[in-house]
Amino acid sequence: MRVFPIRCVRGGAQRLAMVAALAAPVMGQPQRDIIDSLLNVRRAVVLSIDPDGVEIESRGLVERLDLREVVAIVEAKEAWVGFEPTPVRLTSGGSIGARHQRIELTDGQRLPGVVVGGGGDFVRWLVPGGKEVSIPLEQVARLRIGLTERGPVEADPSADVLSLVNGDVLRGFAASVGSSIVLETDTGDATFALSRVSELVLANPPARDSTPLVWLSDATVLAGHRMEWSSGRLGMDLALYGEEGTSDASRIEVPVRHVVAVLMDPSRVVALSALPIETFEPIDGRRWAPPIEWTPAARSLLGAASMRVAGPARVVWRLPQDARRVAFDAEIPGQFRRWGDVEVVLIEHGSEDAREVAREALGADRPSARVSAALSGGTRLELRIEQGRYGPIQDTVLIERGLVLVGE
Numbered sequence: 001m002r003v004f005p006i007r008c009v010r011g012g013a014q015r016l017a018m019v020a021a022l023a024a025p026v027m028g029q030p031q032r033d034i035i036d037s038l039l040n041v042r043r044a045v046v047l048s049i050d051p052d053g054v055e056i057e058s059r060g061l062v063e064r065l066d067l068r069e070v071v072a073i074v075e076a077k078e079a080w081v082g083f084e085p086t087p088v089r090l091t092s093g094g095s096i097g098a099r100h101q102r103i104e105l106t107d108g109q110r111l112p113g114v115v116v117g118g119g120g121d122f123v124r125w126l127v128p129g130g131k132e133v134s135i136p137l138e139q140v141a142r143l144r145i146g147l148t149e150r151g152p153v154e155a156d157p158s159a160d161v162l163s164l165v166n167g168d169v170l171r172g173f174a175a176s177v178g179s180s181i182v183l184e185t186d187t188g189d190a191t192f193a194l195s196r197v198s199e200l201v202l203a204n205p206p207a208r209d210s211t212p213l214v215w216l217s218d219a220t221v222l223a224g225h226r227m228e229w230s231s232g233r234l235g236m237d238l239a240l241y242g243e244e245g246t247s248d249a250s251r252i253e254v255p256v257r258h259v260v261a262v263l264m265d266p267s268r269v270v271a272l273s274a275l276p277i278e279t280f281e282p283i284d285g286r287r288w289a290p291p292i293e294w295t296p297a298a299r300s301l302l303g304a305a306s307m308r309v310a311g312p313a314r315v316v317w318r319l320p321q322d323a324r325r326v327a328f329d330a331e332i333p334g335q336f337r338r339w340g341d342v343e344v345v346l347i348e349h350g351s352e353d354a355r356e357v358a359r360e361a362l363g364a365d366r367p368s369a370r371v372s373a374a375l376s377g378g379t380r381l382e383l384r385i386e387q388g389r390y391g392p393i394q395d396t397v398l399i400e401r402g403l404v405l406v407g408e
Contacts, residue, residue, distance in 0.1 A: 311385025
């Protein structure tokens, strides 16, 4: 089995400091949602990011925040309408996403580019900025080669999955990726020219890495060191690693207007949508519940897929061992608000007991709420969409930007 190499970890940050002075008006810069270390959300303009902290402006005050106090920076929810097809332009010239091929890595990166060679355990990829790098196959989660009308192929944890443009799907072990793909199968090795390939999904597990991740407006996701946000630009050294485990890419800059999310330390959080679901079933005497409707993580910020749950129903997830806190935005969609009236309840289950950790009432007069709760070592998390005073009528809830804080 492939083993993911250890990445470097960003150095420590300094303490929180506040500058109690009025800031000059910040013209032309949008406010963003700042998610802090308790998964609370505040609205502010990001002035700068450097190795020592994040400087923001909110209500005329400038604050400097320690990097550890900021979990994520996200485009304001009301302004987010989805990724755009127009490729982002680098400030140094050239396009970041002009090609239709994309590679997704186990650390969450999603890079446009093109396969320019490879062989053995590496694939040669032309990254944003025009440089060729060697990416170990053990770091690759998904490789999108051809354009088809079919949706993405589902990953198989026990085998690599190769999807061809004619619709055939094969399973085996991808021994080589370059001008062609060699797939080892039970019946022998098979070689496929890239022109025949739609998608290759590798059975590599996700990596919990501490390198910051940046989502751009064209759906590109970059990981980078020495991130600096200033003067309307975001600069970073691309975190791609070659055969010796050292950086094999260059520094790039993009206009901050194309930055839609930044996850400061991905090793600190897990998307709620990424947790395994143990149970989904109707409650309150309801015999049947429609399936959960998901927005794919690839079309979501922070990798947190949105989910629409038609209640009364309950969902039970298996928690990571080091889960410390959970938070998400809950909302009754517009078409259900006239009669929708629900209780959104969170219950943490331990090995012997269970406790309610959050409850929020939603209805026509209060259709949305931030649901947040501290966790204390439980093994499972239960979400209940319970009927309100009007009964089980239009009790549908949208769960967005769900995150679980992990670690110390």
